[in-house]
Amino acid sequence: MRKRSMRSRYNFAAVLSAVVLVCCGALISNQNVSAAGEGKITGTVKLEGTAPHMRGIDMSKDPYCVKASASAPAHMENVVVGSGGGLEHVVLYISDGLTGGALTAVPSEEPVFDQKNCMYTPHVLALDINQKFKVTTSDQTTHNIHPNPNPMTGNIPWNQSQPPGAAAIEKSWKATEWIPVQCNIHPWMHGWFAVVKGPYATSDASGAYTINNVPPGSYTVTAWQEDLGTQTQKVTVAAGAAGSANFTFKGK
Amino acid sequence: MRTRLRKWSLWLGAAAFLTLPLASWAQLSTFDIETRIGAESHVGNITGHAKDAKADYRRYCVGCHGVLGDGNGENFPWVDPKPRDFQLGVFKCRSTPTGTLPTDEDLFDTIARGMDRSNMPQWSTFTKQERADLVAWVKHFSPRWANEKPGAPITIPPEPEVTPERIKAGRDVFARVQCWKCHGVQGMANGPSAATLTDDQGRPIQPFNFTEGARPKCGDTDRDLYRIFMTGLDGTPMPSFADNIKPDEAWDLVFYLRTFMRQHSKEKELAKQLGLKPVDPNAPAPAASGQQ
Numbered sequence: 001m002r003k004r005s006m007r008s009r010y011n012f013a014a015v016l017s018a019v020v021l022v023c024c025g026a027l028i029s030n031q032n033v034s035a036a037g038e039g040k041i042t043g044t045v046k047l048e049g050t051a052p053h054m055r056g057i058d059m060s061k062d063p064y065c066v067k068a069s070a071s072a073p074a075h076m077e078n079v080v081v082g083s084g085g086g087l088e089h090v091v092l093y094i095s096d097g098l099t100g101g102a103l104t105a106v107p108s109e110e111p112v113f114d115q116k117n118c119m120y121t122p123h124v125l126a127l128d129i130n131q132k133f134k135v136t137t138s139d140q141t142t143h144n145i146h147p148n149p150n151p152m153t154g155n156i157p158w159n160q161s162q163p164p165g166a167a168a169i170e171k172s173w174k175a176t177e178w179i180p181v182q183c184n185i186h187p188w189m190h191g192w193f194a195v196v197k198g199p200y201a202t203s204d205a206s207g208a209y210t211i212n213n214v215p216p217g218s219y220t221v222t223a224w225q226e227d228l229g230t231q232t233q234k235v236t237v238a239a240g241a242a243g244s245a246n247f248t249f250k251g252k
Numbered sequence: 253m254r255t256r257l258r259k260w261s262l263w264l265g266a267a268a269f270l271t272l273p274l275a276s277w278a279q280l281s282t283f284d285i286e287t288r289i290g291a292e293s294h295v296g297n298i299t300g301h302a303k304d305a306k307a308d309y310r311r312y313c314v315g316c317h318g319v320l321g322d323g324n325g326e327n328f329p330w331v332d333p334k335p336r337d338f339q340l341g342v343f344k345c346r347s348t349p350t351g352t353l354p355t356d357e358d359l360f361d362t363i364a365r366g367m368d369r370s371n372m373p374q375w376s377t378f379t380k381q382e383r384a385d386l387v388a389w390v391k392h393f394s395p396r397w398a399n400e401k402p403g404a405p406i407t408i409p410p411e412p413e414v415t416p417e418r419i420k421a422g423r424d425v426f427a428r429v430q431c432w433k434c435h436g437v438q439g440m441a442n443g444p445s446a447a448t449l450t451d452d453q454g455r456p457i458q459p460f461n462f463t464e465g466a467r468p469k470c471g472d473t474d475r476d477l478y479r480i481f482m483t484g485l486d487g488t489p490m491p492s493f494a495d496n497i498k499p500d501e502a503w504d505l506v507f508y509l510r511t512f513m514r515q516h517s518k519e520k521e522l523a524k525q526l527g528l529k530p531v532d533p534n535a536p537a538p539a540a541s542g543q544q
Contacts, residue, residue, distance in 0.1 A: 061444045061445060062433075062444065063534070141430070142429055142430035142433065144489065144491035145491075146489065146491065148452050151340040151341055151342055151396070152279055152280075152339070152340065154399070156341075156342070156351050156352075156396075157342060157351065157452055157486060157487065158350040158351030158486070158492075159350050159351075159484050159486065159488075159489070159490070159491040159492060160350055160484070160491055160492050160493075160494075160495065161429060161491040161492065161493050161495075161496055162496070163428060163429045163430065163496050166495065166496050167495060169495070184434070184445065184448075184449055184450075184489030184491075185430070185433045185434065185445045186445070187445070187448040187449075
């Protein structure tokens with residue numbers, strides 16, 4: 001759940017706040033105010049046309065990785081298409097229309113970016129600015145986790161080893177950016193930290209997504225896919241209801 | 253302002269085109285940088301002033317590091333590894349944790365030491381004041397110092413006595429955290445992952461070869477070696493191991509690294525007497541004993 005500031009300069013929000021205030025009185029101070037008018041944005045992301053070939057990964061550099069992935073041979077994950085053309089690992093966020101607390105609130109959940117069978121799980125981790133996340137390892141081989149942001153954004157690169165059994169690393173990012181992350185020891189390991197501002201979602205294996213905690217309003221939703229780029233759509237969310245936006249990316 | 257911007261973007265555009273495969277992230281204009289001309293450094297009781305280093309920089313550094321400090325000096329095409337881009341504020345030789353700014357002392361030491369296996373010369377002829385001024389000048393290129401403090405330097409406990417047990421223990425650390433994946437089991441820079449390494453700009457980079465007689469860039473004392481693998485060399489594949497090697501084990505590892513080096517040392521002698529064998533790359537992953 002998001003904590004939300006009541007201070008909004010917009011009439012609309014002020015009226016809404018006043019209504020909520022009248023209704024709930026003293027309860028307000030400790031409660032999540034937004035629940036009353038909360039909406040969401042849902043939809044599906046699809047790939048139209050032929051999916052690009054994702055070549056298999058040769059892990060022979062590290063016998064541990066070969067063994068760990070033997071039962072489910074790994075493939076590149078730049079474009080992952082599920083049954084029915086659903087496109088996985090697409091990041092959806094509100095690129096325009098959010099104001100006040102809905103924009104600046106930082107989620108308290110700490111998502112996990114795991115190194116497992118010498119791959120990143122998930123391949124793309126979406127995050128809010130300043131949201132904490134954990135990097136963990138489930139592997140019996142040493143990894144080095146090496147995000148490579150552009151330092152000019154305010155995000156600073158770092159590079160830490162994680163041998164088997166190492167403790168989780170807790171981090172956050174300061175600015176919106178698509179940050180590639182790599183393991184130099186296992187150069188096929190390649191993933192993303194997708195840092196956005198405000199509520200976000202990542203499409204699942206069927207291409208479905210839900211952006212929660214969206215106050216009523218009119219928005220631009222952007223879908224970002226690492227190889228296929230971005231698309232935007234206008235969406236309106238009514239109080240307590242779901243707006244909808246489906247996206248279709250074209251295969252090459 | 254507008255024409256100035258356009259002029260710069262043309263200039264930078266041209267520069268970006270020329271160096272396309274090695275695209276630089278830097279994007280600040282002289283105007284931007286000038287706002288930080290008041291930058292200072294503090295080394296011991298010396299205060300360095302950026303503005304006092306302008307002439308020295310133009311005379312001695314600009315050919316490599318460039319007018320804008322972005323590493324795009326006229327020597328850029330001929331120099332490998334490439335001159336540091338000071339606008340990014342990312343440095344290899346730090347006493348501070350990975351992802352943090354180096355201290356003023358770190359930069360002060362680096363300038364005097366130079367960087368082995370690169371075109372970065374040793375600058376031992378400057379006075380301490382001149383060097384401190386150059387540190388302030390280097391800092392003024394990056395907005396990072398205006399917004400962040402340097403990291404807290406790691407603590408290095410006093411160096412223990414070298415013993416055969418410590419050298420053996422050092423080999424176990426080398427095996428457990430798998431330095432050999434890049435550096436090779438004999439420190440010859442030929443580990444299974446060595447061939448594919450690239451730096452943060454995507455340029456190929458080799459791991460340090462301990463056996464060639466070269467000196468590490470960030471210093472070759474035992475304390476320097478300790479610091480190098482505990483903080484990592486930011487901007488390169490060389491990671492920080494601070495979370496995974498305990499201080500005592502770190503000294504063991506320093507002693508073990510010495511046994512690879514061509515230079516004569518007590519460690520080398522002891523390893524010979526022990527008949528110490530290199531780690532076995534095919535052995536199953538050693539138990540995670542070093543957790544804190």
